[in-house]
Amino acid sequence: MKDKLLLNILHEVQDKEGYLSEKSLKKISVEYNIPMSKLYSVATFYTMLRTKKQGKYVIELCGSPSCVLNKSREIEKFLERELKIEIGETSKDDLFSVYKTSCIGCCDEAPAMLVNGEPYTKLTVKRVKEILEELRKNANS
Numbered sequence: 001m002k003d004k005l006l007l008n009i010l011h012e013v014q015d016k017e018g019y020l021s022e023k024s025l026k027k028i029s030v031e032y033n034i035p036m037s038k039l040y041s042v043a044t045f046y047t048m049l050r051t052k053k054q055g056k057y058v059i060e061l062c063g064s065p066s067c068v069l070n071k072s073r074e075i076e077k078f079l080e081r082e083l084k085i086e087i088g089e090t091s092k093d094d095l096f097s098v099y100k101t102s103c104i105g106c107c108d109e110a111p112a113m114l115v116n117g118e119p120y121t122k123l124t125v126k127r128v129k130e131i132l133e134e135l136r137k138n139a140n141s
Helices: 003-017 024-033 036-045 064-068 073-083 127-137
Strands: 059-061 096-103 114-115 118-120
Touching: 003 114, 003 127, 024 036, 059 073, 064 073, 073 114, 073 127, 114 127, 118 127
Parallel strands: 059 096
Antiparallel strands: 059 114, 114 118
């Protein structure tokens, strides 16, 4: 099986279930005759694939040079303080998972992040705080 096809399969499962559970990976392993070690290797190599349950909102903060030069590290530190988690973790209320990712293609509007795949650009700490408040409000309605 070509790795490109495998990535498509893994993406489909993750889109449907929210992450790649051990149960799902075992099913893929049997169905496509792929060793579990290869599946875990692929699933943990790519930052867009997750092997742990995710929060309702997955935040991917761009770590490109353009974003870093435009103070994305301040936003990163704010997110960690505000959500009381480290990059790569999920908040205790299961609302937010935060990751750092490579370029998301918004260099002309840096700093930027994705929330469940939707881009947010020209970020400031104040704007990120407002975005989090809005997401919390939407989660409770």
